Every structure is written in C-alpha cells, then in structure tokens.
Amino acid sequence: MGSGGEVLGALTDGPALRICHLYPDLLNLYGDRGNIMVLTQRARWRGLPVAVTSVGLGEPLDPAGADFFFIGGGEDRQQRIAADDLCRRKRGPLQDAVADGAVVLAVCGGYQLVGRYYRPAEGEDLPGVGLLDLWTEHPGPAARRLIGNLVIEVEGMDAPLIGFENHGGRTRLGPGARPLGRVRTGFGNNGEDGWEGATDRRVYGTYLHGPLLPKNPAFADRLIAEAVSRRHPGFTLAPLSDGNAARAREVMLARLGTPAGKSARARVE
Amino acid sequence: MRLSTAIALGKATATLSRRLHRGGGTTMPGRVARAVEPRVLPLLSRRLRYGSVIVAGTNGKTTTARLLAHIMEALGRVPVHNRAGANLAAGIASALVEHADLFGRPSGDVGIFEVDEATVPRVVPHLAPRVMIFTNLFRDQLDRYGEIDHIAGLWRATGEALRPDGVVVANGDDPLVYDAVRGLPGRLVTFGIEDERHALPAIEHTAEARYCYRCGTPYAYAWTYFGHMGRYRCPTCGTGRPPIDLAARDIVLAGADGASFTLAPSGGGQTARITTVLPGLYNVYNVLAASAAALEMGAPIDRVAEALASFAPAFGRAERVVAGGAELRLLLSKNPAGFNEVLRTVLSGGPLPAVLIAINDNIADGRDVSWLWDVEFEMLAGRVAHVVVTGLRAEDMALRLRYAGLAEGAIEVQRDYEPALRAALARAAGRPLFVLPTYTAMLALREVLQRWGAVGRFWEH
Numbered sequence: 001m002g003s004g005g006e007v008l009g010a011l012t013d014g015p016a017l018r019i020c021h022l023y024p025d026l027l028n029l030y031g032d033r034g035n036i037m038v039l040t041q042r043a044r045w046r047g048l049p050v051a052v053t054s055v056g057l058g059e060p061l062d063p064a065g066a067d068f069f070f071i072g073g074g075e076d077r078q079q080r081i082a083a084d085d086l087c088r089r090k091r092g093p094l095q096d097a098v099a100d101g102a103v104v105l106a107v108c109g110g111y112q113l114v115g116r117y118y119r120p121a122e123g124e125d126l127p128g129v130g131l132l133d134l135w136t137e138h139p140g141p142a143a144r145r146l147i148g149n150l151v152i153e154v155e156g157m158d159a160p161l162i163g164f165e166n167h168g169g170r171t172r173l174g175p176g177a178r179p180l181g182r183v184r185t186g187f188g189n190n191g192e193d194g195w196e197g198a199t200d201r202r203v204y205g206t207y208l209h210g211p212l213l214p215k216n217p218a219f220a221d222r223l224i225a226e227a228v229s230r231r232h233p234g235f236t237l238a239p240l241s242d243g244n245a246a247r248a249r250e251v252m253l254a255r256l257g258t259p260a261g262k263s264a265r266a267r268v269e
Numbered sequence: 270m271r272l273s274t275a276i277a278l279g280k281a282t283a284t285l286s287r288r289l290h291r292g293g294g295t296t297m298p299g300r301v302a303r304a305v306e307p308r309v310l311p312l313l314s315r316r317l318r319y320g321s322v323i324v325a326g327t328n329g330k331t332t333t334a335r336l337l338a339h340i341m342e343a344l345g346r347v348p349v350h351n352r353a354g355a356n357l358a359a360g361i362a363s364a365l366v367e368h369a370d371l372f373g374r375p376s377g378d379v380g381i382f383e384v385d386e387a388t389v390p391r392v393v394p395h396l397a398p399r400v401m402i403f404t405n406l407f408r409d410q411l412d413r414y415g416e417i418d419h420i421a422g423l424w425r426a427t428g429e430a431l432r433p434d435g436v437v438v439a440n441g442d443d444p445l446v447y448d449a450v451r452g453l454p455g456r457l458v459t460f461g462i463e464d465e466r467h468a469l470p471a472i473e474h475t476a477e478a479r480y481c482y483r484c485g486t487p488y489a490y491a492w493t494y495f496g497h498m499g500r501y502r503c504p505t506c507g508t509g510r511p512p513i514d515l516a517a518r519d520i521v522l523a524g525a526d527g528a529s530f531t532l533a534p535s536g537g538g539q540t541a542r543i544t545t546v547l548p549g550l551y552n553v554y555n556v557l558a559a560s561a562a563a564l565e566m567g568a569p570i571d572r573v574a575e576a577l578a579s580f581a582p583a584f585g586r587a588e589r590v591v592a593g594g595a596e597l598r599l600l601l602s603k604n605p606a607g608f609n610e611v612l613r614t615v616l617s618g619g620p621l622p623a624v625l626i627a628i629n630d631n632i633a634d635g636r637d638v639s640w641l642w643d644v645e646f647e648m649l650a651g652r653v654a655h656v657v658v659t660g661l662r663a664e665d666m667a668l669r670l671r672y673a674g675l676a677e678g679a680i681e682v683q684r685d686y687e688p689a690l691r692a693a694l695a696r697a698a699g700r701p702l703f704v705l706p707t708y709t710a711m712l713a714l715r716e717v718l719q720r721w722g723a724v725g726r727f728w729e730h
C-alpha cells in the first residue's frame with residue numbers, strides 16, 4: 001500500500017479525485033452531502049488533491065470532467081423534477097462516463113432514478129437513466145414505508161455496511177444487475193427477496209443512507225480507489241485510522257444484535 | 270353523565286400516574302377520558318370563554334404557546350394548555366380534563382394548545398380554534414412524518430374545519446407555510462422579519478424550499494434569515510413573500526442573552542419595543558407569532574410588550590439552570606435548521622471552552638440521525654476547545670465532529686448522561702455551559718439535574 005507522499009508524486013496532472021455532485025440542492029434528503037464530505041476529507045487526509053463540482057437543473061454534464069458521480073435522494077416532487085432533467089440532458093453523458101470507467105454512487109431516490117423507471121405512489125411513471133437494470137414501484141399511498149436501521153453483507157468486504165433506510169418504493173433487479181449485498185437487518189430493495197442495492201460495472205445503487213459513507217469507511221475507500229484508478233491504473237490508498245467510525249459501527253451492530261464478523265447468516269435467509 | 274364519568278376517570282388516572290411517577294400523566298388521562306366519551310375535546314373546549322388557539326409547525330411550538338399563555342395571563346385570563354411534547358389529541362384532552370370540574374366546567378377561559386404537525390387535521394375539527402398559528406415547516410423526523418409535502422397537504426386539508434371567523438396566523442417568510450395556508454378560510458395574518466442586516470451571506474444548505482411549490486422554478490431569494498425563511502419570489506409564476514402584517518424591525522441580538530426589536534403592525538399602527546431573554550432570530554419568529562395571536566385575541570400592543578419582558582423560557586428552550594456551581598443553558602436542538610441557529614447563537618459570544626451535545630434516536634427524536642450531516646458543525650472547529658458528546662448516538666455525533674474538522678482530542682464521548690454533564694462542567698471553566706440535546710436527551714439530562722436538585726419535576730411546569 002502506497003503512502004500519501006508516493007501517491008502525490010505519481011499524480012501530477014491536477015486533482016486525483018474529481019467528484020461531481022448531481023443536483024446537490026434538489027436531491028439532498030437524508031444528509032446526502034455527508035457522503036461528499038467523507039470522500040473529500042478522506043482524500044485530503046491522505047494528501048490527495050480533490051475537486052468537487054456540482055451539476056444542477058439544465059446544466060450540461062461532461063462525462064470526462066469527473067471520475068465519481070454522486071446522486072442523492074429527494075421527495076417525490078423533487079424526484080420528478082430531477083428525473084425529467086436527468087433523462088433529457090444527462091442520460092447520454094452519464095452512460096458515456098460509466099462506459100469509460102467512472103464510478104456512480106446513487107442513494108435512495110437517486111438509486112431509483114438510475115434504474116429503468118420509478119412508479120410513484122401517485123401520478124405518472126418517472127423514466128430512469130438506465131445505468132442499472134432495475135425498476136422500482138411504489139405500492140400506493142396506503143402501503144407502509146420501509147423504514148429502519150439497515151445492515152447488509154457485501155461480497156468481497158470483511159465488514160457489513162450499516163445505515164438507515166426510508167423508502168416507499170420497492171425495487172426489483174433485472175438480469176443485468178447484481179445485488180450490492182444481502183440484508184442482515186432491515187428491508188433492503190423490497191422487503192421480500194432479502195437483497196439490497198444493485199451494482200454493475202462501477203455503478204452502485206443503494207437504499208443505505210445515514211449517510212452511507214461516514215460509517216462505512218472501507219466502502220468509501222473502495223469507491224475512491226476505483227474512481228482514482230480510472231485515470232491512474234494500479235493506484236492504491238494509504239490506510240487511515242478510523243476509530244470514531246469503528247466505535248459508531250460497534251455500538252449500532254451491538255444494538256441490533258448483529259455480530260460484527262462475517263460468519264453470521266443473513267436474518268432473512 | 271358520560272362526560273362526568275370521563276372526567277372523573279381521567280382525573281383519577283392523572284393522580285395515579287403522578288403517584289407512580291409515570292412521566293406526570295401527560296397523555297393517559299386524555300386517552301382514558303376519550304375512551305369513555307369520544308367527544309371530550311369538543312365538549313370541553315367549546316366552554317372556554319375566549320375560545321382556543323392552536324400552535325402548529327416544526328420548530329418553536331412550545332415556546333410560542335408558552336409565550337402566548339404568558340401574555341394571556343398578564344391580561345388576567347386563565348389559559349388551559351397542554352404540556353410540552355404532549356401535543357397529540359390525548360395530550361390536549363388531558364389538559365382539558367385536568368382543568369375541568371366534574372360537570373365539565375373549565376377552570377380556565379382560553380385554550381392554548383401546541384399540536385403536532387401531523388395531528389392538526391385530527392384535532393382542529395374538535396377544537397374549532399379561534400386562532401391557528403403556523404410557525405414554520407422544516408424537514409424533521411422524516412421517518413415519522415413522511416414527506417414535507419405531506420404535512421403541507423394535511424394543513425391545507427384542515428381548511429374546512431376552521432371557523433369562518435377564525436384567524437390564521439402564519440409565518441410569511443416561510444414559503445412552505447404560506448403555500449400551505451394561503452387557501453384556508455378565515456382571515457390570514459402574516460408575520461415576518463424586516464431587517465436585512467440580519468440576513469445570511471448565502472442561502473443555507475438546510476434550506477428546504479428552493480423550488481417554487483407552484484411551478485418548480487428555483488425561487489429568487491433577495492435574502493434569507495435562516496433555513497428557507499426570507500424574502501423570496503418565483504421568477505416564473507410570481508408567487509412570493511406576502512405582505513407582512515406584523516413585522517420585527519431594528520432587531521438587536523444580544524448573543525445567548527436575548528434579543529430586542531420593534532414590533533410593527535402594517536398600516537402605521539402603534540409600535541412597541543420588545544425585549545426578551547429568548548436568544549436568536551428563531552426566537553424572534555416565536556415572539557412574533559405569539560404577539561400576532563395575542564393582538565388578534567384583543568391584547569393591546571403595550572401590554573404585549575410588557576408581558577414579553579417578564580417571560581422566562583420553557584424547559585430546555587434556552588432555559589437557564591444553576592447546577593454544580595455553574596450555569597447551564599439548555600437549547601433543544603432537534604433538526605438541522607434549528608441546530609444551525611442554536612450554534613450561531615451559542616458562538617456569537619466568542620470562543621467557548623466546552624459544549625455538551627446529546628443525541629438520541631428514540632421515536633420522539635426521530636430514529637434516523639442522518640440529519641446530523643446537514644448541520645453545519647464546521648462552525649465549531651477552532652471555536653470550541655472541547656465538545657463532550659453523549660446519548661444513544663454519541664458515537665455518530667463524534668464521527669460527525671471528526672469530519673467537521675475537530676481534532677480527535679477535542680471530542681470526548683461519554684455514554685451516560687451524568688458523567689457527560691460532569692465532564693462538560695469541569696471543562697466549562699466558570700463560563701455558562703451550553704447543552705444542546707435532542708428531545709428525549711433533554712428529558713434525560715433534566716432528570717440528572719433534578720437529582721442534583723437543580724430543577725423541578727417536569728410536570729410542575
């Protein structure tokens with residue numbers, strides 16, 4: 001693992017990590033900007049140059065302008081405004097960026113918008129941008145929302161992801177997307193099949209907010225490493241001390257009666 | 270007859286739960302009484318000589334209701350009001366039962382009830398209020414209430430229950446509130462701040478209403494005071510801040526010690542200079558809301574000013590407590606916009622040696638603490654030497670502070686309330702200690718202070 005200094009030496013042409021935050025003032029429901037803070041701080045703590053830009057309604061998206069695209073969640077009204085703009089102006093550039101190895105992280109409402117479509121409780125379907133092979137349907141205003149602490153086990157990661165979920169929509173995956181993880185505590189995609197989130201190439205969608213990245217530093221670093229390695233192949237990240245995050249994780253896992261190790265079977269199995 | 274039985278059983282429940290120290294019996298008496306006589310709310314409230322006022326909104330309900338009750342008392346009226354936080358139908362019924370004799374005759378003459386935002390449509394038809402106050406609408410506990418649009422919709426739906434001669438007192442600086450109440454029957458009285466010197470340099474991250482609720486265009490804000498409160502206008506459809514009927518002008522903020530301003534009715538009526546121990550712009554809004562309602566209830570403006578000057582805060586809302594040889598100031602901090610205002614107020618007197626933050630995630634606090642990432646804790650970095658964190662989510666709070674730029678050594682996690690209070694007091698170095706808790710954390714901290722003999726039991730308030 002390289003140290004911050006070696007990393008800096010290897011990366012000479014401007015910011016090593018370029019983050020693009022989509023609709024920061026429209027889709028910002030559950031502390032979503034915390035994810036951006038974490039990406040930025042963790043890069044800075046390692047001496048890694050980082051740049052954050054934002055793209056809002058009506059603004060063009062440059063697929064080569066960033067290596068990490070983030071989309072948060074919003075209420076139905078905001079979702080509708082965003083969905084319209086995403087499909088009209090950003091679908092093509094986002095698909096190009098993903099085809100070229102960029103990372104996309106989409107949380108909650110953003111997760112629903114990167115699928116094929118979202119059918120809200122009332123009103124017309126919202127088209128998605130199709131970065132992930134999934135669709136989401138809200139069973140109606142009377143249906144209960146899926147709310148609570150959420151713990152999932154992710155393939156290839158030693159520790160589970162921890163967060164909170166709050167969504168009315170039920171998401172189902174098509175053959176083109178893999179689930180991000182297996183639900184240990186909580187509901188996940190639809191509260192029925194035991195799966196949570198979705199991934200394909202370097203696109204990640206999830207209902208985990210809380211927000212997601214602060215309490216899951218290993219996952220944050222995995223995404224940072226993937227994003228930086230798009231232009232700097234072979235790049236690795238120096239480790240950080242994550243005592244605060246570790247303690248916050250332990251407390252929540254203990255409260256939920258979920259063992260911290262990987263051996264436990266998912267509760268829904 | 271059934272009403273008498275309901276009242277008798279409700280009162281017995283109150284006595285019993287008080288004897289058992291079950292939280293002062295703030296909701297059970299009402300629940301019992303309503304089970305016997307479901308019409309207990311309309312039957313008892315309609316006997317109140319001056320009618321009822323309800324206070325709804327995300328922030329400031331308790332303070333606004335207490336301010337109004339205080340003004341009414343100064344006028345010689347006898348308010349019946351529900352206790353802080355007991356703001357569902359059962360809590361209001363409890364208050365009415367407690368303040369009635371067995372024949373249903375009230376011991377008070379004016380009802381002042383704070384009502385949970387989502388409960389408004391369920392209680393308004395029963396109370397037929399004379400005045401409805403809408404303080405503000407922020408995202409708060411989305412896991413409990415659902416979407417903000419949903420709440421605004423519920424408020425709109427209460428329209429039919431309003432008396433034709435009723436008055437809606439609403440925050441004109443809040444586009445969400447104005448949009449929700451503008452169509453209601455009854456007369457609309459708006460309040461707002463007219464002092465752009467106190468505007469923020471930029472719109473806050475926590476602002477909810479950036480997009481016009483009519484047409485989706487981003488609002489053009491001339492300025493904001495905090496959150497999404499301010500002077501706004503939609504460039505497409507023209508929806509904008511309404512004319513303000515009662516304004517606060519020439520505001521002077523005295524840090525955590527209070528504020529003063531000129532209370533100015535539109536149309537050149539008599540003005541009054543208001544002085545209050547309540548700190549911060551958010552409390553200027555609370556004072557405005559209570560004053561507007563008091564004026565509508567027939568209070569002369571100089572009597573309003575006089576009463577406000579002698580107001581002492583509700584517990585946990587800028588309350589001052591002396592304990593362990595030091596002064597503590599409890600400032601309830603339960604959502605991002607409110608928390609930001611509290612932080613600005615706390616820091617307005619310069620750097621501090623210590624602050625205590627207590628975060629719980631019980632149902633009354635909201636089980637989801639993701640909102641901590643919407644609060645500008647970055648303000649604390651370099652300005653508070655030591656932050657003690659406690660509560661069920663102490664570790665999440667500590668993590669948030671790390672990313673806000675505080676050094677690891679400046680953050681102390683104390684899982685239990687009493688050691689947390691002791692640790693923070695030890696660091697306060699003779700300065701007042703600011704304590705910033707969520708709702709149930711405030712109750713827990715107050716219990717410790719009560720054991721120390723610093724405060725009374727909460728039902729005594």
Ligand SMILES: [Zn+2]
Pocket residue numbers: 481482483484485486503504505506507508
């Ligand atoms: Zn408009």
